[in-house]
Every structure is written in structure tokens, then in C-alpha cells.
Amino acid sequence: MDFSNKLVNWYQVNKRDLPWRNTVNAYFIWLSEIILQQTRVAQGMPYYLAFVKAFPKVEDLANASEDKVLKMWQGLGYYSRARNLHFTAKDIADNYKGKFPNDHQKILKLKGVGAYTAAAITSFAFEMPYAVVDGNVIRVLSRVFGVDIPYDTTLGKKHFAELAQELLLVENASTYNQAIMEFGAMQCKPKSPDCSVCPMQDFCLAYSKNTITELPVKSKKIKVKNRFLHFLMIEESGNVYLGKRKKGIWNGLYEFPFLEFDERLLEKQVMKNEKWSDIFKDSNTELLSVSSEFIHVLSHQKINAQFWHLKVNNVQLENFELIAKKNLLNYPVSRLTEKYFQAIELV
Numbered sequence: 001m002d003f004s005n006k007l008v009n010w011y012q013v014n015k016r017d018l019p020w021r022n023t024v025n026a027y028f029i030w031l032s033e034i035i036l037q038q039t040r041v042a043q044g045m046p047y048y049l050a051f052v053k054a055f056p057k058v059e060d061l062a063n064a065s066e067d068k069v070l071k072m073w074q075g076l077g078y079y080s081r082a083r084n085l086h087f088t089a090k091d092i093a094d095n096y097k098g099k100f101p102n103d104h105q106k107i108l109k110l111k112g113v114g115a116y117t118a119a120a121i122t123s124f125a126f127e128m129p130y131a132v133v134d135g136n137v138i139r140v141l142s143r144v145f146g147v148d149i150p151y152d153t154t155l156g157k158k159h160f161a162e163l164a165q166e167l168l169l170v171e172n173a174s175t176y177n178q179a180i181m182e183f184g185a186m187q188c189k190p191k192s193p194d195c196s197v198c199p200m201q202d203f204c205l206a207y208s209k210n211t212i213t214e215l216p217v218k219s220k221k222i223k224v225k226n227r228f229l230h231f232l233m234i235e236e237s238g239n240v241y242l243g244k245r246k247k248g249i250w251n252g253l254y255e256f257p258f259l260e261f262d263e264r265l266l267e268k269q270v271m272k273n274e275k276w277s278d279i280f281k282d283s284n285t286e287l288l289s290v291s292s293e294f295i296h297v298l299s300h301q302k303i304n305a306q307f308w309h310l311k312v313n314n315v316q317l318e319n320f321e322l323i324a325k326k327n328l329l330n331y332p333v334s335r336l337t338e339k340y341f342q343a344i345e346l347v
């Protein structure tokens, strides 16, 4: 089978010129890989360039404050990646004298680094023979080789990992790994792959059996939970209440106090609810505006958020501090809150 060589030939002609492909600096490669997880290249590119500029060495990232790292990450989502990035930079600065480890096992032990990222770093930076397996790779392999084992099962994970490793060009691991991912992203795309100009067409089983739209196969359907959050921008004499989140997907980010419900409520229902009374029972409240809904879809949950702008006096809120409203933009916040700021032209 000349799959692997054809792949590399295709790559030499069709590859995009991306900045992290022009380096063997393991730190830069690691940065790019973390930024690109669950993120499109076009979206991740400015973040990568900003991080490399602000933190040219891993120690620079290690020495930055968490607020600065999260602020620079703002808008990219999945903030655990930024927290792990910061943690791992400190780990490398403290325990590896600032030199990125060049050992597969040690790289795998770094926080936020899984099998895929470890294979990417070791092959791209050090030419070690570890095959990458990500969504693009799984799609290509399942179609070309007609694999219909669900990729999210133990058996499927093992099968795709072994097949990927078998096909790896050991002497050319970096280029091969880049090639198969690029091929999945640009040629064998999830929808409407352009099979008419594909070099794999002669032996692609999905093409010959007309099963392209059925592959790859996934077993689990994730149940998505709907959450209804009402964020309260409570203003007192030009100041607003803001707190730093200590857990969950927005851990480390700043947020307004909020009320959560598991169903969509009308404004008057929210204001009659005891959660509302708990906060505002002893205060004079003037409601200035309620935003329309902002939607944020994650793998396991759909967040439906509304922002309430209120003027009050005498409100008691534990774990929130009053900060000047004009300084709000200095704090790292979720994409949802950023969208609200844009909507009210705070930015």
C-alpha cells in the first residue's frame, strides 16, 4: 500500500504555510498544539503569535501572572487549556531548568498533554516515531481503510492507534504526521470531501463502497444539558460587583454574580424567585436593562445567558468586590461576558 508515500507527496504540494511548521522549538510547538485543540487555525493563529511575542521563552510564560495569561486567552474558550499551559510552563521552568523535555514519557506526564499532543511534540520537534491520532487522522483512516469500529470505544481507540502507528513513516515522522492531519483538514473533510481529485481514490474503501458519509462511526450520543444563567451587572456609584471564579469551566476568570435556573424564565418570574430576593431583599433596585440571550454551546452543555444591568444601594454579596466600571475591560472574562460588553459597547 502506498498510502503513506502518497500522503507525503500530497502534503508537499498542498500544505499551508503555518508559523509553527517552520520551527523545531518544542516550546513553540507545544504552545501551538494547546492553542489549536478544539480551535480552528484561523482563530488560533493570532493567539499563537501573541503568546510567542509576549513569552518568547517558557520561563517568560511561567513568570506571568495567571490574570495576564487568562486575559490573553480570552475569546479562545476551554480555559482549562490556559490554566494547564501556565501550570506546565512553571513545571518546566522549575523542574527542567526551563528546557522543554525531549523524552516521550516525560512529555506525556506534563499537565494538559495527552497522547496526541505528546506524539505531535516528539515528532515535530525531535523526529521521534510517534504517530498522531486526532479527529482528522481518525476520519482519514476510517474512510481509506473502511474501519467502522466506533472510534470512541476502547477497541476503536486501540485499533486507530495501532493502524496509525503501522502507517507512520518512521524515518520521516514529522512530515508524515503533519501530512495526515493536513490531509484530513483540507482534503478528506468531514462534509463533502473532494474525492474527484484525491490521490487515495484508487484504493479508498469508503469511496468504492460509497460509505463516506457513514465514516467514521461514533458510539455515544452526548446528552447536552441546558443551563439558564442570569448575570447581574449591579452598579453602585459607578462601581460594579465582580468576583473571581474558583471552579468549573471558567475557573480563574472574573464574572458578575449570577442566578441559575434549569428552565427559561420570564423576567418577572426571575424577580419573584427567592434566589433574587436573597440578594436584593434589603436594597432599592432600579432595573436599567435586560439583554437578549447569549448562547454558548459546549460539548456537554448549552448555556443560555442574559445580562441584567441594575442600579442598587445596600446590597450584600459575599466573594464579590466593587470595582470601577471603567476598569472592567482589564479583567479576564468568559467569551459570553465579552460578547455582552461588545453589545453594550463597553469595548
Ligand code: SF4
Pocket (backbone or CB within 6 Å): 140, 143, 144, 187, 188, 189, 193, 194, 195, 198, 199, 200, 201, 204, 206, 207, 212
Ligand atoms: S477518496 Fe474521498 S473519502 Fe477517500 S480519502 Fe479521498 S477524499 Fe477521503
